Amino acid sequence: MKLLTVSLWTIVAIAVVIIISLKVVVLDNSKSLGGTFSLGTAKISTKSTDPNELSLDSMIMNIRADDYKILKADFGIKLTTKNGHKVLKENMQHVRSTILQHITSMDANQIHTERGKEILKRDLIELLESKFGFEIESLYFRNFILVPQDNAGI
Numbered sequence: 001m002k003l004l005t006v007s008l009w010t011i012v013a014i015a016v017v018i019i020i021s022l023k024v025v026v027l028d029n030s031k032s033l034g035g036t037f038s039l040g041t042a043k044i045s046t047k048s049t050d051p052n053e054l055s056l057d058s059m060i061m062n063i064r065a066d067d068y069k070i071l072k073a074d075f076g077i078k079l080t081t082k083n084g085h086k087v088l089k090e091n092m093q094h095v096r097s098t099i100l101q102h103i104t105s106m107d108a109n110q111i112h113t114e115r116g117k118e119i120l121k122r123d124l125i126e127l128l129e130s131k132f133g134f135e136i137e138s139l140y141f142r143n144f145i146l147v148p149q150d151n152a153g154i
Contacts, residue, residue, distance in 0.1 A: 071145070075140065
């Protein structure tokens with residue numbers, strides 16, 4: 001009986017040590033990541049604090065490529081003037097539509113390479129500037145996720 005009691009207390013002590021260790025590991029990870037990481041509760045923002053930059057909502061689209069079928073991208077557009085920021089916000093639906101139409105109609109076989117992404121950025125900047133009259137300083141990919149083709153039929 002005494003051996004059983006000692007064994008149970010040992011199991012309880014080990015469980016407490018494991019729980020405390022897990023809490024310390026999670027808290028240390030949260031602090032080392034600048035407080036932006038929390039299991040299941042925090043949401044990392046892709047929004048910019050720059051007043052001349054505007055984040056577009058996530059865009060998910062089918063693409064024409066041999067190896068990939070879907071692109072999910074979050075874009076940030078930095079304009080040279082605050083007035084342009086206002087015009088961009090007012091035309092957001094048209095801007096998003098223009099980006100979607102351009103990407104879905106292009107041959108996207110090189111979009112997975114750094115050079116392909118740079119070409120896409122340049123093309124989008126030229127397209128948006130010519131169509132809407134924006135003065136774009138930069139276009140950023142905040143997220144750029146390509147979903148591969150399902151060649152196995154699974």
